[in-house]
Amino acid sequence: MDLTAVREVVDGQIALPWRQGDAWLAGGTALFAEPRPGLRRLRDLTTLDWPPLTVTEAGIEVAATCTITDLLAFAETPGAPWPSGRALIAGCCRAFSSSFKVWNTATVGGNLCAALPAGPMISMAVALDGTCRVRGLDGTERAVPVRDFVTGNGSTVLGPGELLRSLTLPAGALAARSLMRRVATHVWGRSVALVTGIRGRPEGRLTVTVTAATSRPVTVSFPCTPCPGELRGRLLPALPCQLLLDDVHGRPRWRRHLAVHLAEEVRSTLAEER
The missing domain is CATH 3.30.465.10 (Uridine Diphospho-n-acetylenolpyruvylglucosamine Reductase; domain 3)
Structure with missing residues (x-):
């Protein structure tokens, strides 16, 4: 999508005062995905040549x-x-x-x-x-x-x-055992619930994170692998209705159900691994 209000694109290395209507530009796939009438100047980060x-x-x-x-x-x-x-x-x-x-x-x-x-x-x-x-x-x-x-x-x-x-x-964290579970309405569709789990060694600490179903990440941690009831008991209060998304991709109650279901899959799978 064209950003028709943008008047200039400047080198990100140039020290310029920040002004209303500025935005940092990297790949631009999100920036150009929708109209942004308030943008006037893009500051190009790709000129900095950071090692990926x-x-x-x-x-x-x-x-x-x-x-x-x-x-x-x-x-x-x-x-x-x-x-x-x-x-x-x-x-x-x-x-x-x-x-x-x-x-x-x-x-x-x-x-x-x-x-x-x-x-x-x-x-x-x-x-x-x-x-x-x-x-x-x-x-x-x-x-x-x-x-x-x-x-x-x-x-x-x-x-x-x-x-x-x-x-x-x-x-x-990279060395720990980890797992991801996701639900989308079709193969290339937006995630409606995505749950990750990471289990540390040797103590077995488990951290479960819910995203996609919520407006911000929700994380619950346990000193050792919990039973299904303990996981559910911690996760449900952490997913109040006001935090769950309600849009064309899914209703809050369905998203919460998916999040808890996927979290249990993550918990049980990681608990079986040695």
């Missing part, structure tokens, strides 16, 4: 401008470290309600900053205990856990002029 992925013993740093194609290629590289974590990353990459052609342009940072409930990079990053590296126009940076980065449907903690520099996924 940096892998160390401590984990992975994913640049905000890393495309879904690049992330998926890493996740599916034979012999790369953290097979369980990479499988979760690959599953979330393939949960996009778009074709592989869009993945060549869509970015990890753009999906996080769009803060759509069905954003699969949000699901991935919360499940793997990710941290957002947020940078201000003056160069100062702050770290924000992904679970706190998204505050609602389409809203984040980013202030005027702030940008998401990168996402860090720690090695401990």
